[in-house]
Amino acid sequence: MTFLWYCLSLLAMYSSSISAMPEMLLAPPFPRSAVMAAAARAAHLLVDRPPYLHVDEVAARLLDADGTEPIGYHLALPDNPLLRAVRVEATCRARLADDVVLTCPARQVVVLGAGLDTFAHRHPRSGTDVYEVDLPSAQRAKQAAVARAELDSPVRYVPADLSRDSLAPALRAAGADPAASLVVTALGLTMYLDRDAVADLLAQVAGWPGGAELVADHLLPADDEAARQYTAGVGSAVADGGEAWRSRLTGSQMAALCREAGFTQVRTLRPEEAVPDLLRRRADGLRPGTTSGFVHAGVGPTSEGTVSGR
Numbered sequence: 001m002t003f004l005w006y007c008l009s010l011l012a013m014y015s016s017s018i019s020a021m022p023e024m025l026l027a028p029p030f031p032r033s034a035v036m037a038a039a040a041r042a043a044h045l046l047v048d049r050p051p052y053l054h055v056d057e058v059a060a061r062l063l064d065a066d067g068t069e070p071i072g073y074h075l076a077l078p079d080n081p082l083l084r085a086v087r088v089e090a091t092c093r094a095r096l097a098d099d100v101v102l103t104c105p106a107r108q109v110v111v112l113g114a115g116l117d118t119f120a121h122r123h124p125r126s127g128t129d130v131y132e133v134d135l136p137s138a139q140r141a142k143q144a145a146v147a148r149a150e151l152d153s154p155v156r157y158v159p160a161d162l163s164r165d166s167l168a169p170a171l172r173a174a175g176a177d178p179a180a181s182l183v184v185t186a187l188g189l190t191m192y193l194d195r196d197a198v199a200d201l202l203a204q205v206a207g208w209p210g211g212a213e214l215v216a217d218h219l220l221p222a223d224d225e226a227a228r229q230y231t232a233g234v235g236s237a238v239a240d241g242g243e244a245w246r247s248r249l250t251g252s253q254m255a256a257l258c259r260e261a262g263f264t265q266v267r268t269l270r271p272e273e274a275v276p277d278l279l280r281r282r283a284d285g286l287r288p289g290t291t292s293g294f295v296h297a298g299v300g301p302t303s304e305g306t307v308s309g310r
Contacts, residue, residue, distance in 0.1 A: 030137055033188055033243050034115025035070065037293055038063055040083075040090035041118075043074030045085070048286055051278045054091035054098070058118040061143075061149040080283070088271065088288050096274035096294055097185040098123070100215040106181040110199075112162060112173065113189035114226045116142060120155045123150045131174055133158040133167070162189070163197055167204040178209045186216035200256050202297075206262035211300015214263070220293050234297045251293045263297035270294070 042060035045052060060071065074083050101119065107128045112119050114132035132139070136159040146153050152305055160170040172178060184205050190198050198218075205212050222228045249257070251268035256267045272279055273289030279287065 001239055004104045014168045027113045031115055031135075031243060033192075034138070035063070035256075036086060037090045037188055038116040039074065039166075040087045041068040041210070042085050043071045043083075043092060044091050046071065046309055047074050047078040049282075051281050051285060052091075052285075053088070053275050054095040056091075056094065056118055056122065057119045058149075059068075059116065061151065062116050062118065062145045064145070066147060072267045076171060078261045084286060084289070085289050088286055089103070089292055091289055092271040092274045093187050093292070093294065095278075096269070096296075097187055097215050097245050099274075100213065100296060101183050101185065104183040104213050106183040106211075106213060108176055109183050110176075110184040112167075112184060112186040113192075114142070116145070117185075117187075119185070121146075121151050121153075124152065124154050129156060129175070130154060131156045131158050131171060131176060133160050133162065133170065135161055162201060163193060167201065168208065181211040182208050182213070184212055186214065188217065189250075190216055190220040191245045192243055195249070195257075198247055198249070199261060202261035204258055205259075206299050208300075211298075213296075213298040214258075214294050215294065216254075217294050218254050219245060219294050220291060221250060222291070224290055249293075253296070254293065254295045258297040265299070266295065267288065268293060268295050274310065 029210055038059040041054060041056040042063060043111060045055065045057065053174075063071065077083055095200060098119065102123065109119070109128060109130045111119060111130065111132045114134045115138065120130035120132070132142070132155050134142070134157075139159055141155045143153070143157065146155075157176050158170050158174045161169065168178070171182075178184070182205070186201070190201075193201065197262065202214075205214050255266045255268050
């Protein structure tokens with residue numbers, strides 16, 4: 001059995017598990033990628049051994065999971081290369097975003113393409129406003145999941161289609177203060193936008209009057225066999241759900257787009273650089289692949305010294 005065939009067969013099961021989940025949570029067009037990412041974050045605590053790359057105890061509650069699908073596939077096949085790769089991608093990026101947001105002095109947190117993001121529920125902070133930006137249909141599903149899980153909802157929901165809507169007016173309409181700085185996360189988002197749309201979004205964030213700090217991930221070119229197999233598996237699964245990948249950028253290309261957008265401090269990272277100490281301490285095979293890169297960028301007084309200094 002080839003690795004690729006195994007990946008594809010697993011994804012067929014994975015896709016069927018998603019379609020079997022409660023209609024309340026997954027009523028179309030709730031993003032399939034968001035469910036897969038949340039399941040991966042939740043499964044990491046159940047399948048993998050400490051030290052954990054990221055601790056998200058809320059994701060399982062949002063999925064209404066009790067060890068069944070889609071988390072159940074991670075439990076049944078803990079050493080499967082594809083599911084392991086999905087867990088590493090989801091946890092490394094979430095950990096980096098947490099580290100950036102929690103150490104940034106900005107008190108306006110913006111989560112772009114929020115999906116089933118749990119930051120606001122895991123880190124409620126007095127004096128901090130969290131704005132989740134996503135499609136209206138996805139936000140309705142998220143709010144229903146939050147209510148069903150009986151979670152507090154310290155979130156300001158900002159309905160917007162980031163492929164065509166302007167970010168700043170949407171944030172201002174939701175109550176964001178243009179004179180105050182933002183810290184922005186964009187996880188699992190840029191690959192669904194074409195290069196021009198990514199550049200436009202970066203410019204909107206960098207142009208926020210009060211200054212902004214950004215952490216985002218992006219798909220790297222599939223230059224090796226493992227990355228091509230990951231694309232054939234995960235890429236096809238999300239495309240079947242109506243979320244085709246539209247861009248791949250090298251680290252230098254992403255950095256250039258950030259600088260062209262107006263960011264004055266920019267650094268790029270590979271997943272293994274996001275949590276290097278935790279990865280070095282692992283005795284298992286949980287290691288990042290070569291599919292994704294990260295960028296951490298800032299502009300304005302609140303980001304001076306923080307981007308390059310981490």
